[in-house]
Amino acid sequence: MAKSAKYLLIGSIEPYSGKSAVALGLAYQLKNRGFDVAYGKPLGTDMDGAPDGGGDADFQFIAQTLGLSESHLRPPVVMLDDATIDQHLHHPDSAGYRRELAGYRERTGGDCVLLEGPGTLQEGSLFDLSPIRIAEVLDAAVMLVVRFDSQRFLDELLSARERLGDRLLGIVVNDLTPEHSETLQTRVQPFLESHGIPILGLLPRHALLRSVTVGELARQLDAQVACGRERLDLMVESLSVGAMNVSSAMKYFSQSHNMAVVTGGDRRDIQMAALEQSTHCLILTGQLPPDPMVIARAEELEIPILCADLDTLTTVEIIDRAFGRVRLHEASKVECIAQIMAEHFDLSRLLEMTGWEAIAPANLA
Structure with a gap:
């Protein structure tokens, strides 16, 4: 079962785009459709607020919220803190980190695995664990979560498409304000679709999620x-x-x-x-x-x-x-993002693009 697991890496082009929220909302959608979902975060970045005083707080919260067993978790390979970076500078071991990442495939839980990537396409490069490298090692498809503040983000997305190639399935636009909605749907979305960057979700801004x-x-x-x-x-x-x-x-x-x-x-x-x-x-x-x-x-x-x-x-x-740069660690926020994703994310299109329809539960086939 582990060898047949399918991986989707949820990344971004800038920090605080809402990867954790999208990963959690997508996990609920997949679980509701009967999929056996696993979750992982190769690079730990959120050391503050971890319940046990160590590890990645977001990873632990999502694991607990989804009620995932150890076999359904892919814990961080490396924590991006000063101590780890300093140790790596003295004793580089990128090959070791890649072997540990490849070890994800040996875990038996989950027929589809959602991986939360680093904050940018460059983060993790010091350890040879950038999102691009992670996708290569695990043969993962990539979906990017972005915020639309202006049309200047188009350069970043076109560059991401060039770097990720066919691994990039598309993007989710998060925290979309009403004043930007028309511009995005009438001008930006057709442009991106014509350049091989489908928009899989338009998630509207919600005050609770920014609270x-x-x-x-x-x-x-x-x-x-x-x-x-x-x-x-x-x-x-x-x-x-x-x-x-x-x-x-x-x-x-x-x-x-x-x-x-x-x-x-x-x-x-x-x-x-x-x-x-x-x-x-x-x-x-x-x-x-x-x-x-x-x-x-x-x-x-x-x-x-x-x-x-x-x-x-x-x-x-x-x-x-x-505001907008805080953890998704309240039950009210979890309920909110689950509802927003259910209403504004095209799960059917994602399943078709990933090929996950082939591993759909029998009652959905």
Whole structure:
């Protein structure tokens, strides 16, 4: 069975494109169609937040979420951390890594294996484990997950098509905004299809998938939790900055949903106003402790308050980077991506292109 397993490498041309989300959503689709699905991640990149303090956090989360046995997992061959890189520079062993990768084929679980690739087509080259090399070793087809911010990404995709050749089945456009949708479907998609780059899915932007927990914000800001420690699992979907008068702030805050409000520690008026809106977190800057009255009201409403030892501009920049670049480690996000993939991904076309129809369960043949 192991020799007949089919591999699909899910890669990207830039980091934080949504590979983990697409892999998880596709796995659910395949499992629902009766396929025996396995999952792997040859290069470990997410060392923060792993439950056991080691390994790749995304790999462990997806394995647990899908309920996969050890035989259905292809764990990282190498972790891309400074220690491993330093060791490799002293004692290069690319051949050893490739042999370990080839060992994936000896595992018996799964008739179709979804592999989550590195963040770019270059990542892993130091170990001779770039996505292109991984695909060659495992005879894997490749599907790229991309974000469409402008038509400038066409150069990257044409280059990827040239480098990957016939292994590139197509792409999934993730986090697609309404303002970009028409341009992509009327001009970009026909162009890509004519150049041998089919679009297998157009996944619309969803606020929940771009959200971040209060706890993750606290970690990234290295902030102190003044109150609400038991509610750090609240999801933040938007950011508001309270730097105006209260009247303007109330109108501004009313337009946001599940927001984090960043304001100076001395702006008690703004803080109290924010607590009465759809606020999931107050983030105070300026190295001033929150007023007892604000803490009392926040505790009453169960809204966390974070104190960041940073200026407002730096705080806002860090939070802006956090949106859309966080782990898919909440049950609500898993349900969301499963639904989006079911509605906006062409599974039938993928099965036809991969040849996986031939290994379809009997009830689907």
